[in-house]
Amino acid sequence: MPEASRYARALAWLLPQSLLGRLSVVMVAGVLMTQLAGNLIWGAQLRKDAEVEAKLAAQHIAHSAASAVRFFLSLPANYRPILIQQFREMGGTRFFVNVNRAPLAIQQIEARALSDTVVASVGATLKQDLPQLNHYRVAFAWPGELSVSDSGSKIADLPESWVQHILLVKPNPAPILVIQTELEPGNWLYLAALMPNPYFLDSGNPLALDRVLLQGLSLAAVLLLSILVVRWTTRPLAALSDAAEAFGKGENMPELPETGSREFVNTARAFSAMRERIQRYLEDRERLFVSISHDLRTPITRLKLRSELLDDDALRNEFHDDLDELDMMVKGALQCVKDSDIHENPTEVRLDALLKRMVRGSQLGGHQVQFSEAGLSVTAKPLALKRAIGNLLDNALYYGKRADISVHREPGHVAVRIRDYGPGVPEEAFGSLFQPYVRLAHGRDQNADGMGLGLGIARSIVQAHGGHLTLVNHPDGGLVATISLPAQ
Template identity: 35%
Template sequence: MRARWNRLRALGPSSVAGQIALLIVAAVVVAHALATLAFFTLREPWRPDDHPGVAATRIATVTRLLDGASPADRPALLANAARMLPTLRLEAWDGKPADTAAPEAGDRISDHPMVQRLRDGFARPLAITDLRGGSRTAEAPVGVKVGIETPGGARLSALVPDDDRPPMRQGAIIFTFVFLAVVVSVISLYATRALTAPLARLAEAADVFGTRMNLVDLPENGPREVVAVSRALDRMRARVRRLIDDRTQMLAAISHDLRTPITRLRLRAEFIEDEHARSMTLRDLDQMNGLVEAALSFVRDGQAPEGGVKTLVDLASVVQTVADEFADIGADVRVAETRHVLVQARPDELQRAIVNLVDNAVKYGGGARLSVTQTERGVAVEVSDDGPGIPEGERDAMLQPFVRGDRARNLDTASGFGLGLSIVLAIVESHEGRLTLRNRTPRGLSARIEMPRAAAVAGAPASPAVDPGTRAAA
């Protein structure tokens, strides 16, 4: 079935413009076809003589004329009417029913729609008898042969169309056009969705690759332009992944290879007799070793490896563990608000991200306050401090590798290498989360990690959501 549908699609235009034009033309053709079908289905005959309503009105008019005329004038009047309206088969009637008429024929004819129209047109009681008889032949005229007797004594027989369709009502017309609009809308929406589905898949693949570097299958069918963009994006993804892998391997190799000469230099520095020279050399080696460790950590944690398995992690436990570790070394770190929420995460990476934020808060703000709150989309971990904050124009730059907040100082006195926040950002994005930085009032910085929630722990205490700025001010 799918192969047949693909063959049918191959017969149509391959460009976006051609498919949109085909969609518009098809919608117009379908609308006209449905409207024409409804018109011919609901309409009554165009010929006045075959029109049920016209026939009933004419018979009622002739009947009124005969009822109002004198008995002597009725035969001539009926003959003239029969000559002018031959399809109605107007004839004189002696008042006798058909010889082969069934006993219940009178009851059946009273319920006939044409008889009801005739009585409505006459506007007075009429005695109507079924003159069709009980037998039918191929040569018998199509219609209802009835005998009519007026209150004034006039008698005639007539043949009216045997059409039992009720008159067209306004509701039927409205329903027809509503049905037409619904059908055309459904067809148009389905065709439009089929046309734009490759574009949606292409946008999804580009977004996933741009945020998490994951590969999603690109559309291989659709308009010619979409296929061309898909192939170009696939080639671009391959080049980007190759560049990232080369950079990662190069950085990892350099950082790894530097450990050996640093270790040898450290051993040689121990033999320096000058105490000051030895301490300065060891300090430089410590900084070099710290830079190597930071680079390796950035390669390991900052690239968000896809092979790591995510498990259910209690975020409150991770936050409390980090706070206890910093408190054990004398840092002013405490948990101001928490609640137990489960998230899908890699525990080591998540803890590393929170440790980096707390380390920055302690380093530049003298302490940190942590909180875990529930949000509409999941859970948020917020780390606040009372430091100088980050100017608004520099927040995006601070998330880039090797960019430090103390850029006025040189490497000799710097306490970091500018990789902490970039590692946090990479870890958060690999968990489909979001990292935001904002300054607090009157001073301080608030770093907020938002992650999707996996499940809530049953019976966990529900802490009210508090605005970070209000909590920090308190």
Template identity: 40%
Template sequence: MSLSQPSDMKASTEQIKYLTTRLLAWLWPRSLLHRMVMIIIVSVALAQGISSFIWVNLFTKQENTALVSNAEQLANSAASTASFFKKLPLEYRHIVLDQLRNMGGSRFFVSLNSEEIQLTPIADSAQKHLVINKIHDILREKLGPQYPVKIDFSRPDKLKVLNNNTLLSELPPSWASYSLLTHEQNLPILVLQIELSKNEWLYLAALMPPPYIVEHKDWIPSPQLTTIILTTLFLLLFTFALFQWQTQPLARLARAASDMSIDLHQAPLKEEGALELLTATRAFNQMQQKLQRYIADRESLFGAISHDLKTPITRLRLRAELLDDETQIEKFNADLDDLEMMVKGAIQTVKDTDIHENIAEVDMLKLIHQVCEIYPQQTRIIGHYVAPYRGKPLALKRCLTNLVDNAIKYGDQALITLMDIGDDLHITIQDRGPGIPEQQHQRIFNPYVRLHQAEEGYGLGLGIVRNIVHAHCGDIELINASDGGLLVKLRLPRSPYSEL
């Protein structure tokens, strides 16, 4: 058929749009439960972030205060040591250095060098500059500006001592055992070099007491981060369980409200949940009971009127037979035939439209194949994968049967296409007939309206189809196809609560 290739391309395009829509819906959930969980996640993340920011700032402030205090003590000790060596005669300095190395007595590793030692500094950080600036200010104040001071931090494995060719690791362990105990943690060492005179540099190296300066500092310490993660996970778990428990009655109420347009005779909802949900459920049950009683009364009244009309129609037929004028008899019988057809049509409309059956998951592709079984040569189905549809199986089958029968009856062939577009199931049926004038597209759905008087029927088929489609909250549209034939489009929306 000439329509097959364009229809396949259009179906593929619509399928891609559907998958894209479903992906966006998954990324931005629409259910109350998922939205509440998302709000909780954002709220917890903001709360934890703000509290962590405050905690880290407070901890950093306390740490910096301790660093400044330690830097002041080290600076004062270094100033005293420098003053001591500056006043000590040259011939005694090596004796004092040997005593410090062998017996301790100073928090510094001390040496007198003939040149400035070039260090391999650690990475820059705010704490490093804070300590260096504080020590530099104190030494400048204590010793005066005439003594140049070089201050930096270096790792023990890269620390040079005595000269630019000797590493700390090459010295005997006892030389640094009193002041540079860094074998386990490899902590940075503070190095101060003070030029006492030309080609005479006082070299002081020491470990900073806790808190230690680290090169790569985590924004949040590991113990604090672990606590935040565990607290957040447990809070989200319990919050999700609580909201799921509380929203289950709401989900059942939403599904019942959605299904009520199709199944008015569904069982009443169990009244449970929070006070607001309890009140809403009770009001829904009362509304459903009122509608059931109203519909039942109307059906009883309509059935009684239809039944009671049969008796006077029969009497009028008998009386018409007693007339002498054959022309009048034919006229009476024609009017009575029309009246009887209306009564039978009304009864048929009620029976075909108001189908009392439960809502179920319907495989629409399978259902259409069943409808088209009797027309294997005259029907073609372009069916892509579509999700099961919640509706009344018999009513939907009757609706599709009427449409396919009409397509075969008036158009000889039927091309049926199914596809999911967004949250709706779309079904199109195209025939090869002459079509319907546009001015008749709405009128053809009215009861007893028939465009082909030569064919049998009451003119109720499309009206019943529209009633069934409307009962499923859907729409039906008639379009004259550009390449000939009538195109019937059905849109059946899926319940947004079918997956809750």
């Protein structure tokens, strides 16, 4: 399991995070693997066919060479140069022919499977056709440095009419098959010819330039179409993601277009229906909450008036305390609904201007607040953001006497930190701080009128903006509240 988990993490790290990127990578990898497998199969078949073709061509050339050897063996030695000269003047024959006193040293081409197959097949066929042949040499050479006579002459030194119909010297030279056989001591017949397919060495190469170019063009076309199709397919999902994010932040978004694939149309309809149900639920909850809270205040007021008619002072005070507590709970419920559902449009908020106004107001009230400008802005609902930061600043001033406010840019976020210099929070209490009506002992002592709703409201507002609120104890004492909002 740890090994599989490590592989999964490595794969997740290598793959792009977006669906478009992942589908594109998968499709590209699939096309490349298909091309690779096809090339391997095709290459193997191509090499096999090229080998069979090369063997047949080698046998054909070897039979022709054996006939030429038998013909020159039948001629007197002094007639051979005359006949060769006549052949050259007539435009040549199947071979470029010469007679030398000894075999010439041939600078062979680099060893390849096809050329080695041809050389072996030519030698075997010559031995089969001419059993009496004792000495012969077969090799492939490039025409550039190929010697043709024992006087040192090369192909390039010969008249063009002697070789233009026999060999390919320019513009794209082809390898030349050179066969040298001993006619009698001191006389070696020199035969040079092209293969029926002069460029047979490239016929078995699946990576030839023209083939690679063709496959590259086809691969590029397939990948381009694949990426376009994937992008066209995933674009509605991006619209759905934007709509869900905007709805989570309370923004008004137009209805999703019911176009595209059947699956997306069904998803868009389901999302629109879900959004309408949630919106109705929120509106009904708000109306119900406000109605209940409002309706409760009237009987509470009547009970307070009736309690004044009680003659027993102790009983009257107990009634007053219970009714005050009930009235505070009703006010808290109304405040919770109003503060966490502020209807306004998001806009660009310059944090320096917003925070400077809040700091100035706190300083006028006699509090110590330090703030350094950062020049950063966020997209937010101004009143809602002010309410969230104000709740945290009020807590810091209530419980820590003074506060420091700073703004920092972080990867993908803008962080607003508010530090107080109070006693901090016990570690075991962090889990319950955001619950309504939860207050710590030192909070109840210093702010008896509080209801424990400020942190919960602040977190709800921050989360509605796509951010998060964290609370940690400072190493030097006090509490640090950090609001992280998406950067522009």
